[in-house]
Amino acid sequence: QLHSINEVLQDLKAGKPVIIVDDESRENEGDLIIAAEFATQENINFMVKYARGIVCTPMRREALEKLGIQA
Structure with a gap:
């Protein structure tokens, strides 16, 4: 079942994980x-374990520099 953007945002704000899917004609993944x-x-x-992909997080430049990671 697909949900509206507002429902997804409410779930994210409540700490719930969500799956975002793209179009079948693109990569057809979530x-x-x-x-x-x-x-x-x-x-x-x-x-x-279950999504079997890459775990990513956005970071501000200051946080990267503090960790010694080049941006």
């Missing part, structure tokens, strides 16, 4: 997303 402030060891492990 991305499992959770708001970073709700990321836990358990749900990151779930993503790695």
